[in-house]
Amino acid sequence: MTTAGQGSRRHIDALDGLRGLAAVYVFLYHARVIPLFGQEMVILFFILSGFVIHYVTHAGNHRTKITTYLAHRVRRIYPLYLVALITAYVAAAIALHTMPDPRWKNFFQNVAMLQGLTGFLGDFWALPYWENAPLWSLSFEWWFYMLFIPLSLMGLVSETRQFLLVAVLSIVAFFVHQLHPGIVTLVLNYFVIWWFGVELSREYRATGAITLRNQIAPVVVVGICTALWGALALRKVLAGGTVVFGAAPILQARQFGAAFVFILAGFTWKQFNFRYFRYIIGPFAAFAPISYALYILHYPVLRVVRTLVPGSIPIIQALVAIAILVPLCYVLEVVGQKKLVAFLSR
Numbered sequence: 001m002t003t004a005g006q007g008s009r010r011h012i013d014a015l016d017g018l019r020g021l022a023a024v025y026v027f028l029y030h031a032r033v034i035p036l037f038g039q040e041m042v043i044l045f046f047i048l049s050g051f052v053i054h055y056v057t058h059a060g061n062h063r064t065k066i067t068t069y070l071a072h073r074v075r076r077i078y079p080l081y082l083v084a085l086i087t088a089y090v091a092a093a094i095a096l097h098t099m100p101d102p103r104w105k106n107f108f109q110n111v112a113m114l115q116g117l118t119g120f121l122g123d124f125w126a127l128p129y130w131e132n133a134p135l136w137s138l139s140f141e142w143w144f145y146m147l148f149i150p151l152s153l154m155g156l157v158s159e160t161r162q163f164l165l166v167a168v169l170s171i172v173a174f175f176v177h178q179l180h181p182g183i184v185t186l187v188l189n190y191f192v193i194w195w196f197g198v199e200l201s202r203e204y205r206a207t208g209a210i211t212l213r214n215q216i217a218p219v220v221v222v223g224i225c226t227a228l229w230g231a232l233a234l235r236k237v238l239a240g241g242t243v244v245f246g247a248a249p250i251l252q253a254r255q256f257g258a259a260f261v262f263i264l265a266g267f268t269w270k271q272f273n274f275r276y277f278r279y280i281i282g283p284f285a286a287f288a289p290i291s292y293a294l295y296i297l298h299y300p301v302l303r304v305v306r307t308l309v310p311g312s313i314p315i316i317q318a319l320v321a322i323a324i325l326v327p328l329c330y331v332l333e334v335v336g337q338k339k340l341v342a343f344l345s346r
Helices: 013-030 038-057 066-096 104-111 133-153 159-179 183-207 213-238 250-271 282-308 314-345
Strands: none
Touching: 013 038, 013 133, 013 282, 013 314, 038 133, 038 183, 038 250, 066 104, 066 133, 066 282, 066 314, 133 159, 133 183, 133 282, 159 183, 159 213, 183 213, 183 250, 213 250, 282 314
8 A cells, every 4th residue: 555645646556456346356257267156246345435535525624516426437437438338239139130229218228327236225216227237326326426515525514414314315225126126216315325434534544544443434334225225135035036147136235245345354364464365466557447338338248249259168268358358448448438538638
């Protein structure tokens, strides 16, 4: 971990390793190389995102202006996101050997960040465009960004009360979701996971450290949400119904459970001074600069590879896909994104 003076914009190497690990893991999961915990690893992105957003918008005693914040979010998310939507359509055309229906309504619903995951309970405004499944989390991320504006950037609520409001919103949203399921209640329910990253950043900026004592409130609230979804999942299992691990309520129990496990694992590892972190997680920092592009593009690229190299074992298809993805993502995210930002800044 590299740091400068307290309150400045310090680069945190550990975040790069975790971000790269999460992106590579989700790719390997969808490539069918790793059979478990793909959905759980997406939750790590939420926590990291909350940390980073607070960290870069609260430099010293100054908050980022809302217009600047929105401009940064739009130019960071949307250029590559639109590429991912187009790539999903091209992948579908290659797989189906024809030019399919563009699904314009669904396309613009995804542009408006209204897509959800099929495994969630409730009616969603849209599904990810042309089955690019990982895009479900982009809509959640986007609305987390928007909720961050009134809570933190506008300062409508004092810092001491921000987490209390998030906790209440999250728990109330859980119960409302049981009566009126939908993407709004789920976003509010999951918001506490993302905001946990904000609380970690807030303590780290103030003290240069993160302690369980100061994070006990978010840990407890995430634990409560885990228990609530876990109780629903257990009731479904005991009722003898069909158990689908990728569908509600078991899916939500898995995801909140993952958040709780990540949190406890982090604090436990901290007791051992993060021994071997640089050897276990550190190498994945190489993928951090392309982690966003890798995350949103890997699914359609895998679809193309499976169409062009049918019958191959998953590891072969994964190697072919990663050979395409690494240079593609580098050109788009490192080279292209940098030039786009420079152009828009002018």
